[in-house]
Amino acid sequence: MTDCPPQPKTYDLVLGGQNLPLSGAVLGGLDGVKQRLATAQVQQKINALHQALHYGQPGLELIVETLKDADPQIQKSAYLLLRERSEPEVKRALATVNPYEYLTRIDTLNGHKGLVLCVAFSPDGQTLATSGSGDKAIAMWDISSGKKLKTLQGHGDWVNAIAFNPQGPTCASCSSDGTIKIWDTSSGNPLGTLQGHTGAVYSLAYTPDGRTLVTGSADCTIDIWDLSQGRRSGSASLQRTLLGHQSRVEGVAVSPDGKIVASSSWDRTIQLWDLETGQSFQTLRAHQGLVVGVAFSPTGKHLVSYSTDTTIAVWKLFGRGLGTVATLQHTLCGHEERVNSVSIAPDGRTLIGGSRDGTISIWDLHRGELLGSVRSHSGWVNSVAYTVRTTYPQSRQKMLLASGGFGGAIELWTI
Structure with missing residues (x-):
């Protein structure tokens, strides 16, 4: 009794009838996958990668080899097929890959005007939470479904910033x-x-304990609000006003230990303040343009500032409280127009920037x-935010990035 010859699977493509002659050409099977991977057509190669599974x-070994393909689209397709695999050889191969090169838009939410x-x-x-210019409103979205939960209305002009307690x-x-x-x-x-404030309010930040709110304004001042008597009721008292900037204060941030306020201004400076006393103890200068905003890393070891000069400055922080000293560590030059927003991952290592260059x-x-870098929206990227805990159905990773720009659209990205 002789062995039966291999028969094509349901996903194989076969030239000829079901009864294969010896001279018949089998275009499916692993050989067929290899043949299509050797073609110059990108879509054929991507289809072949899916068949290789x-x-x-x-x-699997074919897909791993394709991580080194010269075409970025093919590399990305191979990465997306392998990223959830648990085989040791796949994990070793993925350890050599930079996943941020494969940032992928998974949805677009539409809910604002302007x-x-x-x-x-x-x-x-x-x-x-998102805010729009044309509707002067705040929208709340459920990330697990991508649906709008509610709209918050009450402001009489643009809503420039939102912060959760x-x-x-x-x-x-x-x-x-x-x-x-x-x-x-x-x-x-x-x-x-x-x-x-006597002018537009552009920025705000809570202290980690939720008992204090810091705000920055076009009136060149920073207000410190005491919320301790009414964190749930919304009542607050103005604790103090910080004076020192010569132009509008567009950004404020509070250090993770709740002791330092950083502020950025159109006077091209960043100032560090002791929150308890309101004393300014260091003025930082690194930007040639207006300083749009500031952010502390979650570890408290770095401060980031960003500017209309298209750069992001990374400051290394040494010491504590009034003894803190900031020194310039890096100047990041990757955008062609002003940087509008940054967000830092909880590990304190990954920085996301959004720019007017789109x-x-x-x-x-x-x-x-x-x-990595990716083009978002049809125009400016006005704001970016990063989280690592999500149940968004299409996101297989814990990392989720949101960006806001032109046309009232919010885009969601993952790796």
């Missing part, structure tokens, strides 16, 4: 109408309105190395 270990000015994730990464079910927003509003994130109802850049913050 049907052929066990040999097929520019999207701000995107911000809740502390648990399950809710995204890290310790409670509230968030704060600031507007060009000169006010700051505190909102109940569950109901979407306004809890209180803070009025202290691109999102991904950097290794410690080494100052560009890891």
Whole structure:
């Protein structure tokens, strides 16, 4: 009794009838996959990679080899097929790959008129808050479904920034109408309105304990608001006003230990302040243009500033409190126009930048190395936000990036 010859599988392509003559050409099978991978047509090669999954270990080895293909599209297709595999040889191969080269847009949310000015994730990464210019409103999105939960309305002008309270079910927003509003994130109802600035309010940040809110304004000042008596009710008292900048304060940030405030201004400087005393103890200069914003790394070891001069400056922080000293570590030059926003990953190593040139850049913050870049939206990228906890259905990774730009659109990205 002789062995039966190998028969084509249901996913094989066969030239001829079911009864194969000896001279018949089998275009399917692993040989067929190899043949299509050798072609010059990108789509044929991508289709072949998907077919290779049907052929066990040999097929897997073909996909691993294709990670080194000269065409970035082919590399990305191979990476996406392998990223969830657990085989040791696949993990070894993926360890040599920079995943940020394969940032992929997974959805676009439409819910605003005009520019999207701000995107911000809740502390648990399950809710995204966004603001628009044309509608002067805040939208809350459920990340698990991509659906809009509610719309928060009450400001009389552009909503420039949003921040979630890290310790409670509230968030704060600031507007060009000169006010700051505190909102109940569950109901979407306004809890209180803070009025202290005499100009547009461009930025705000909570302290880690949620008891203090810091705001920066076109009136060149920084206000410190005490929320300790009404964190859930929205009531607040103006604790102090910090004076020192010579032009509008466009960015504020609070250090992870809650002791330092950093501010950025159109006077081209960054100032470091002691939150308890309100004393300015260091002025930083590195940018040739207006300084748009600042951000502390989650580890507290770095401060980042970004500017209309198209650069991002990375400052290394030494010491504590009033003894903190900032020294310039890197100047990141990867954008062609002003940098509008940055977000830093919780590990303190990965920096995301969004620019008016329409691109999102991904950097290794410690080494100052560009890891990847992707074009987003039809125009400016006004705001970016990064989270690592999501149940978004198409996102297989914990990392999720949101970006806001022209046309009222919010884009969601993953690797």
